[in-house]
Amino acid sequence: MARFPTHLLLAFAAPFTLTACPDPARDVDVLTFDVTSVDNGPSEPTGTPFCTATTGDVPGAVIPPGFCMRRFASVGEARSMVFASNGDLFVSSPSASAPGGASGGAGTIVVLSDDNHDGVAENTTFADGLRDVHGLAIGNGFLYYTTEHNVFRVPFVAGQRQAAAPAEMIATFDAVAEERWTHAMAVSQGGAVYTSQGVHSARMCPDNARVGSIQRIDASGSQLIADGLRNPMYMRCHYVDEVCLAAELGDDGGRQWGAREKLIAVHPSTNFGFPCCTSVGVTTSYNDGHFNCSGIAHEDATFPLNDTPFGLDWERARWPLPFRDGVFVALHGSYYSSPPWEGARIAFAPTDPATHLPSGDFRDFVRGFGPGGSPLERPADVAFSPDGRLFIADDIAGVVYWIAPSSLHSPWM
Numbered sequence: 001m002a003r004f005p006t007h008l009l010l011a012f013a014a015p016f017t018l019t020a021c022p023d024p025a026r027d028v029d030v031l032t033f034d035v036t037s038v039d040n041g042p043s044e045p046t047g048t049p050f051c052t053a054t055t056g057d058v059p060g061a062v063i064p065p066g067f068c069m070r071r072f073a074s075v076g077e078a079r080s081m082v083f084a085s086n087g088d089l090f091v092s093s094p095s096a097s098a099p100g101g102a103s104g105g106a107g108t109i110v111v112l113s114d115d116n117h118d119g120v121a122e123n124t125t126f127a128d129g130l131r132d133v134h135g136l137a138i139g140n141g142f143l144y145y146t147t148e149h150n151v152f153r154v155p156f157v158a159g160q161r162q163a164a165a166p167a168e169m170i171a172t173f174d175a176v177a178e179e180r181w182t183h184a185m186a187v188s189q190g191g192a193v194y195t196s197q198g199v200h201s202a203r204m205c206p207d208n209a210r211v212g213s214i215q216r217i218d219a220s221g222s223q224l225i226a227d228g229l230r231n232p233m234y235m236r237c238h239y240v241d242e243v244c245l246a247a248e249l250g251d252d253g254g255r256q257w258g259a260r261e262k263l264i265a266v267h268p269s270t271n272f273g274f275p276c277c278t279s280v281g282v283t284t285s286y287n288d289g290h291f292n293c294s295g296i297a298h299e300d301a302t303f304p305l306n307d308t309p310f311g312l313d314w315e316r317a318r319w320p321l322p323f324r325d326g327v328f329v330a331l332h333g334s335y336y337s338s339p340p341w342e343g344a345r346i347a348f349a350p351t352d353p354a355t356h357l358p359s360g361d362f363r364d365f366v367r368g369f370g371p372g373g374s375p376l377e378r379p380a381d382v383a384f385s386p387d388g389r390l391f392i393a394d395d396i397a398g399v400v401y402w403i404a405p406s407s408l409h410s411p412w413m
Contacts (some may be wrong), residue, residue, distance in 0.1 A: 060374020
């Protein structure tokens with residue numbers, strides 16, 4: 001059993017910085033994308049487009065022209081998602097209340113399937129009694145998941161909808177992680193198993209015992225990959241290449257020294273400098289000359305503080321331009337705004353074809369989240385299915401949605 005070391009910091013190497021749109025009210029581009037006059041990509045299999053085979057637009061959702069959005073399932077406190085290769089969607093539904101206010105989960109891992117191909121899920125409980133389940137990943141013949149204190153794995157094959165063996169604990173988080181029970185989980189194409197831990201705050205520089213990290217777990221134990229982080233709560237690896245991205249949440253009280261939210265590529269031996277630094281060459285008031293911020297790793301993208309990037313995923317080369325191969329991010333919005341959740345939305349950016357890292361500014365893709373009016377509340381995760389649809393978990397509303405372009409055909413309908 002691996003145990004994470006007590007001195008942790010997090011960071012990620014990156015060749016450039018991007019800035020996400022700071023004000024959703026200004027992001028009207030989502031209404032003006034022209035998806036009818038661009039190349040729609042490779043030909044689709046014979047079948048009916050998802051958008052015409054299903055009905056039931058989501059009230060209040062603001063989506064690009066040429067797309068449809070549908071309600072897929074009810075899952076209380078839907079937090080993290082991962083697809084099996086057969087298209088079954090696994091969703092964590094913790095019963096513990098999340099720091100951002102989400103509640104009402106069942107303490108389970110839920111499987112959402114669609115055996116009758118009507119675009120609406122059938123729900124099966126894969127495992128229960130998991131009040132603090134959060135991160136999910138599939139790979140190496142296992143389903144991996146995190147709880148507040150531990151990382152577990154369960155033997156798994158595609159098509160399996162109930163755990164058939166007891167869970168094996170493969171790592172334990174340090175006591176500092178108790179402040180943040182919402183850990184990430186990811187498995188790379190090469191089989192590397194990653195998890196993360198974060199902290200509410202750290203007020204000393206350096207404070208190696210109280211900062212966030214990303215760890216790799218293998219047969220020999222756990223290895224510190226990246227440190228100097230505050231809260232890398234979500235992480236996903238590319239579906240083809242050995243590239244993984246994590247979403248790092250900035251210090252909520254650090255606006256005066258330029259704190260920001262980040263996307264960071266997972267690289268070994270990287271340090272982001274928290275709580276001494278907010279970015280390369282930018283120090284916090286805790287630093288007082290104790291730490292050199294010029295040598296820390298550079299983020300791959302930034303968002304304004306309190307946009308709160310959560311889950312992310314890459315489009316599967318099935319959508320029309322400009323969305324094809326883009327990276328999509330669920331922005332959870334602000335916990336402190338009035339009304340709450342300002343900035344909650346789904347955003348996307350183009351990616352470099354060689355690195356799969358963001359290569360342009362983030363633009364809004366789905367708006368309409370927020371309290372009142374629309375059923376959309378607060379997106380927590382996004383995941384692309386094997387059939388090309390984008391699925392969205394809303395942890396406050398307790399709902400999973402899917403969205404697809406009108407050019408995307410169902411292989412079954």
